[in-house]
Amino acid sequence: xxxxxxxxxxxxxxxxxxxxxxxxxxxxxxxxxxxxxxxxxxxxxxxxxxxxxxxxxxxxxxxxxxxxxxxxxxxxxxxxxxxxxxxxxxxxxxxxxxxxxxxxxxxxxxxxxxxxxxxxxxxxxxxxxxxxxxxxxxxxxxxxxxxxxxxxxxxxxxxxxxxxxxxxxxxxxxxxxxxxxxxxxxxxxxxxxxxxxxxxxxxxxxxxxxxxxxxxxxxxxxxxxxxxxxxxxxxxxxxxxxxxxxxxxxxxxxxxxxxxxxxxxxxxxxxxxxxxxxxxxxxxxxxxxxxxxxxxxxxxxxxxxxxxxxxxxxxxxxxxxxxxxxxxxxxxxxxxxxxxxxxxxxxxxxxxxxxxxxxxxxxxxxxxxxxxxxxxxxxxxxxxxxxxxxxxxxxxxxxxxxxxxxxxxxxxxxxxxxxxxxxxxx
Amino acid sequence: xxxxxxxxxxxxxxxxxxxxxxxxxxxxxxxxxxxxxxxxxxxxxxxxxxxxxxxxxxxxxxxxxxxxxxxxxxxxxxxxxxxxxxxxxxxxxxxxxxxxxxxxxxxxxxxxxxxxxxxxxxxxxxxxxxxxxxxxxxxxxxxxxxxxxxxxxxxxxxxxxxxxxxxxxxxxxxxxxxxxxxxxxxxxxxxxxxxxxxxxxxxxxxxxxxxxxxxxxxxxxxxxxxxxxxxxxxxxxxxxxxxxxxxxxxxxxxxxxxxxxxxxxxxxxxxxxxxxxxxxxxxxxxxxxxxxxxxxxxxxxxxxxxxxxxxxxxxxxxxxxxxxxxxxxxxxxxxxxxx
Ligand code: SF4
Ligand code: SF4
Numbered sequence: 001x002x003x004x005x006x007x008x009x010x011x012x013x014x015x016x017x018x019x020x021x022x023x024x025x026x027x028x029x030x031x032x033x034x035x036x037x038x039x040x041x042x043x044x045x046x047x048x049x050x051x052x053x054x055x056x057x058x059x060x061x062x063x064x065x066x067x068x069x070x071x072x073x074x075x076x077x078x079x080x081x082x083x084x085x086x087x088x089x090x091x092x093x094x095x096x097x098x099x100x101x102x103x104x105x106x107x108x109x110x111x112x113x114x115x116x117x118x119x120x121x122x123x124x125x126x127x128x129x130x131x132x133x134x135x136x137x138x139x140x141x142x143x144x145x146x147x148x149x150x151x152x153x154x155x156x157x158x159x160x161x162x163x164x165x166x167x168x169x170x171x172x173x174x175x176x177x178x179x180x181x182x183x184x185x186x187x188x189x190x191x192x193x194x195x196x197x198x199x200x201x202x203x204x205x206x207x208x209x210x211x212x213x214x215x216x217x218x219x220x221x222x223x224x225x226x227x228x229x230x231x232x233x234x235x236x237x238x239x240x241x242x243x244x245x246x247x248x249x250x251x252x253x254x255x256x257x258x259x260x261x262x263x264x265x266x267x268x269x270x271x272x273x274x275x276x277x278x279x280x281x282x283x284x285x286x287x288x289x290x291x292x293x294x295x296x297x298x299x300x301x302x303x304x305x306x307x308x309x310x311x312x313x314x315x316x317x318x319x320x321x322x323x324x325x326x327x328x329x330x331x332x333x334x335x336x337x338x339x340x341x342x343x344x345x346x347x348x349x350x351x352x353x354x355x356x357x358x359x360x361x362x363x364x365x366x367x368x369x370x371x372x373x374x375x376x377x378x379x380x381x382x383x384x385x386x387x388x389x390x391x392x393x394x395x396x397x398x399x400x401x402x403x404x405x406x407x408x409x410x411x412x413x414x415x416x417x418x419x420x421x422x423x424x425x426x
Numbered sequence: 427x428x429x430x431x432x433x434x435x436x437x438x439x440x441x442x443x444x445x446x447x448x449x450x451x452x453x454x455x456x457x458x459x460x461x462x463x464x465x466x467x468x469x470x471x472x473x474x475x476x477x478x479x480x481x482x483x484x485x486x487x488x489x490x491x492x493x494x495x496x497x498x499x500x501x502x503x504x505x506x507x508x509x510x511x512x513x514x515x516x517x518x519x520x521x522x523x524x525x526x527x528x529x530x531x532x533x534x535x536x537x538x539x540x541x542x543x544x545x546x547x548x549x550x551x552x553x554x555x556x557x558x559x560x561x562x563x564x565x566x567x568x569x570x571x572x573x574x575x576x577x578x579x580x581x582x583x584x585x586x587x588x589x590x591x592x593x594x595x596x597x598x599x600x601x602x603x604x605x606x607x608x609x610x611x612x613x614x615x616x617x618x619x620x621x622x623x624x625x626x627x628x629x630x631x632x633x634x635x636x637x638x639x640x641x642x643x644x645x646x647x648x649x650x651x652x653x654x655x656x657x658x659x660x661x662x663x664x665x666x667x668x669x670x671x672x673x674x675x676x677x678x679x680x681x682x683x684x685x686x687x688x689x690x691x692x693x694x695x696x697x698x699x700x701x702x703x704x705x706x707x708x709x710x711x712x713x714x715x716x717x718x719x720x721x722x723x724x725x726x727x728x729x730x731x732x733x734x735x736x737x738x739x740x741x742x743x744x745x746x747x748x749x750x751x752x753x754x755x756x757x758x759x760x761x762x763x764x765x
Contacts, residue, residue, distance in 0.1 A: 031450075038454040045460045047659045048618070049635035058620040058633065118618020118633065118660030121466060125598040125617055129473060137597035137621050199717050200591060200627035279561055351714075352549060352582060352629040353561035 003396060007163055010394065015381040021235075022384075029377040036370005039363045040115055048118055051364040056356035057347045059116070061364050064339025065371070066112035068220070069105045070191045071213065071338070073147065075221015076102035077184040078251050079244070084177050091244050093390055096158055097232060098225055099151045099180075100386065104379035106148040111371045113141075136194040143187045150180045155382075163389050164396045188213045195346065203280035203346040212262045218255035220334040222248040223327035228379075230324070236387045249323060253312040256330055260305060283355065284345040293357045294348075297340040304333030462637060464492060465658045468614040473599070474652070482651075485614070489655055493647075496656075497640075501647040503655055506673045508606035514667050514722065515607075515694040515701045516678075517710065518581060521728035521745060522688040525550055525572040525579030526755055532683030533583075536668060537654040538646050540638025547632065547665040548680060551580040560713070571756060582713065583680070584609065584630035584665035585721030592622035592631060592664075601662070607722050608667050610652040616661040623662065627717040631664045667691070685755050686748060694722075707734035 018026075043050045053060045079098035082088040114120050132138040154176050161168040192210035199205050226248050233240040270281045284294050308330035311317040317326060349355045360368075388394035471477075471485055482505055493501045530548045539545035551563030554577060563580060573579060590609050593601055600616040603609045623631040637659040649655045650670035657663050668678040672691070681689040692699035704710065710726040728745065 030447075034450050034454040037451070038457065041455050041457040045457050045462075047634070047636040053635070055623065055629075055632055055635075058623045113619075116619065118620070118662075119616065119658075121469065122598075122615070122617045125473075125600070125615060129599045129615075131597050131599045134594050135597045135621070137595065137619060141597065194621075197595070198591070198625050200625055347624070349561060350629045351560075351627050352551065352565070353559070353563055354565045354629075 003164070004160070007160060007396070011381075011385045014388070014394065015384050018384065026377065026380065029373045029380070032373035033370050033377060036367050036373060039366035039370060042363055043115070043367060044120070048116075050361060052359050052361045054356060054358070056350045056354060057344060057358035059343055059347065060358055061339065061360040061368055062112045062116040064343045065368055066109050066116070067191060067343060068335050068338040069109045069112065069375075070144070070188050071217025071334075072221045072224055073102045073105035073109065074184040074188045074214075074217050075225065076105075076151070077181045078218060078222045078248065079225060080177060080181055082247055084174065085181075088247075091241075091247065094229065094240065094244050096155050096386060096390070097229060097383070099155045100382040101225060101228060101379060102151045102184075103148060103155065104375045104382065106144055106151070107378055108371050108375040109144055110148075111374065112368070115367050115371070136190060136197050139190045140187075140194055143183065143190050147180070147183050147187050150176055150183055154180060155386075159386055159389050163394060185214065188217050195342075200351045201280075201346050202277040204342075206266070208262055208266050209342075212259060212266070215255050215259035215262055216334045216337060219252050219259055220331050222251045222255070223331050226252070226327050227324060227331075230320070232383055232387070236383050238387045238391065245320075245323070249312065249318075252327070252330070253309070256305065256309050256312065259334075260309060263302075279349050279353075280345045283348050284341065288349065289355050291355050291357055293359065294340050294345055297336050301333045301336035301341055304329040305337070308333065462659070464495075465637075467492065468658075471614050473615050474612040475602070486651065489651070493645075493656060497642045497645050499642065499645055499647050501645075501649050501655070503649050503651065504670070505651045506653075506670055508604045508608070508669075509673060510605075511695055512673075512693045513607045513695050514586065514672060515692065515705070516586075516667070516723045517690040517701050517704045517708075518723070518725050519686075519688040519690070519728060520578055520580065520725050522686040522748065523550075523573075523579045523581060523684075524686055524688075524748070524752060524755070525552060525567070525574075525577075526685065528683045528685060528755075529581060529680035529689065532679045533665070535644070536646055536671075536679035537666075538638075538640060538649065538656050539632075539663070540634060540636070540640060540657070541644065542639040543635075545632045545634070545638070545663070547630070548581055548583040549629070551582060552577045553580050558713075580725070582628055582630070583723070584626075584667075585628050585713070585719065585723035586665075586667060588720035588722060589718060591625040591627065591717075591719060595621045595625040597621065604652075604669075606669075606673070608669050609664070610666055610669070611662050611664060612652070613655070613657045613661045613663065618660040618662065620662065627714050627719060628721075631662055633662055634659050685751050707731060 051060060051062075076098040079091060079095050083091045083095050114123065117123065126138075126141055130138045130141070132142065154173050157173050158168055189210050192213040195201070195204035196206065196209045226245055229240045229244060229248075232238050267281070267285075270278050279288060282288055283292070284298050286292065287295050308326040311322055311326040311329075314322075316322055344358050348357065385394070467488060468485070471488075472481060477485060486503055486505060490501055490503050493499065493503070527550050530546050530550060533539075533547050534541075534544060537547070539547070549565060551560060551565060552567035552574070553560075553563045558580075560580070560582075564577075567574075567577075586603075586607050586609055588603075588607065590603055593603055593609060596616075597619060598615065598617055601609060601611045601622055618633070620633055623633060634657050638657055640656060645656075646654060648670060650673075653666040653669045668676075668680075672678055678689075678691055681691050690700050690704055692701040694702055694705065696702060704726065705724060707730045708726040709729060709731065710724040712721045712724055
């Protein structure tokens with residue numbers, strides 16, 4: 001126990017140490033997070049009226065970001081599956097980075113749900129009076145917290161074992177890993193069902209939403225992991241084999257293809273039938289009653305996704321630069337698709353046919369930026385701690401000497417075998 | 427520099443960083459000084475359905491105190507329970523509704539909704555002839571005189587569904603259906619997630635996006651815990667069929683305000699009630715039947731089934747009085763304008 005507290009203390013200290021770039025990055029993130037806290041404080045005082053939401057569009061930017069991040073969190077399993085199911089040992093340690101990403105994403109999810117509440121002071125009512133199993137939101141709270149705990153356990157256990165220089169006992173984490181794989185599917189299935197279960201909203205009340213959730217998440221999530229792993233490779237100087245990126249690229253390609261196919265099926269069903277249930281879809285793609293704030297967004301999203309898919313299928317798309325461009329495009333495309341393409345249009349027109357548009361306010365955007373910054377902050381600290389542990393620079397063995405700055409020096413001295421090969425094909 | 431100096435400098439630097447950090451956090455949190463903490467006074471209150479009579483009394487006393495503090499009016503606040511053998515039903519005669527929106531305003535006057543922005547439970551849709559599809563309705567019709575001859579008017583409010591999706595989705599059980607069929611919200615329990623608002627097929631729920639503004643002279647002191655007591659910021663509310671009135675034998679405010687008598691209300695479990703007779707003899711229908719919510723709010727056009735042609739002399743389908751009513755409505759409106 002004492003050793004464990006000692007470990008946590010060293011982690012805290014370590015997260016304050018690093019080169020100037022690290023300090024700059026952390027300072028910027030902290031400032032942004034504080035700006036978000038400030039905006040949230042204003043929202044607590046002024047009410048959700050400080051957002052752009054209304055009785056007509058009651059869920060906006062917060063729930064959109066939440067939905068997107070649930071997908072990112074779930075996609076962590078995309079690294080786990082090859083390692084544990086297909087026994088790809090090479091990726092073994094990278095799993096930890098994926099699962100830490102899941103943890104950071106879930107932290108952001110929970111933050112987005114919290115800022116969306118009108119009465120966050122009553123959040124404990126969820127503990128004492130959770131309306132389970134009737135409410136899908138109750139399910140979502142349960143599966144998200146469960147997923148958070150699972151991932152915290154797996155990463156925490158693996159990292160701490162490595163820190164203590166002990167071989168992790170398989171039965172202490174392998175079962176959890178397999179549970180986490182299924183759990184990941186459950187978190188976005190449940191999040192999709194949250195919307196799908198609403199008979200009042202024909203745009204959401206469609207069986208295709210859940211599969212589309214999974215497809216888009218399995219495209220955007222691994223794309224984020226691709227970018228993250230490269231950032232870790234370049235900034236934290238941790239050896240990330242190209243093979244990992246290669247595996248992820250294939251996953252992204254397949255998932256994005258399926259996502260676009262499902263979108264086409266959905267659009268065909270809606271537009272060919274031409275029923276009145278079409279209103280939301282028509283509003284989204286072409287505008288309704290002269291209002292069409294989302295039209296440019298959804299077409300941009302389509303262009304980004306389709307463009308990314310083309311790049312991924314081209315042989316040149318194997319170059320890392322282009323791969324990164326494709327990843328950036330599809331992350332943006334899917335982020336738009338989740339918010340401006342799913343959450344918002346599902347509420348336009350209202351069940352009584354009124355067309356009221358929605359745009360977030362500045363304060364709402366600042367709160368969201370703050371949460372994203374917090375997420376990045378959390379993840380950066382995770383990486384800051386994990387890399388020295390994995391590279392053996394931070395172990396329990398060296399804990400007896402009084403720690404000095406030198407001992408906890410950033411891992412910059414690690415050889416970086418992959419950095420030189422900028423144009424490597426992955 | 428000696429070791430000592432270095433460590434002193436690093437100590438000072440750490441101190442400076444920590445101070446700056448704490449100051450920044452304090453600055454970020456500074457808007458909270460304007461937080462209305464009286465809102466938090468119900469923090470330890472239990473869920474409505476778990477309060478003992480004594481605890482209920484305590485809660486009522488607390489709310490009375492707050493109303494008195496804020497508006498200087500001693501409210502007649504009570505917890506009105508449903509009566510046995512009563513299930514309320516609303517019926518609305520579309521042949522008579524002229525779209526004057528008096529029900530909308532009477533509802534606001536009765537139920538202590540926030541005035542800025544004004545929360546309204548009733549929406550009147552102006553429907554083109556030949557359609558019952560709400561998507562073709564006009565929510566914001568603004569005519570010098572109603573009714574327009576090419577339209578009919580469809581007022582919509584909470585349908586007090588027998589199978590209410592809003593209740594099902596609430597994550598904390600802050601909204602539920604009472605024994606007499608009225609779906610209510612415990613304003614001191616709702617966490618403001620607005621899931622119920624998304625789930626309602628009739629767009630009947632309203633959220634307090636800001637702290638509700640209510641001028642003193644507009645406060646209605648006749649109030650119940652589950653209906654029109656003043657609401658805090660950040661919670662959901664909705665039509666309660668005026669349960670503080672109807673459970674005590676009165677009629678809903680919207681019904682009383684309707685100049686045409688289009689609105690009918692009563693106990694469906696009583697076979698002799700007006701609503702029972704309407705449901706038996708008129709060609710009634712519900713909105714969005716496909717949602718399977720089984721509303722307790724029925725619409726009908728005047729005509730009754732031929733088998734019931736002789737349902738009684740007091741039971742007339744005659745709409746000839748509408749001209750007279752219309753003239754009166756216009757006169758009153760004109761008077762109100764000049765006043
Ligand atoms: S009309 Fe809406 S608010 Fe009223 S009971 Fe039905 S679902 Fe709930
Ligand atoms: S807004 Fe309130 S009543 Fe509605 S679902 Fe959320 S907690 Fe329940």
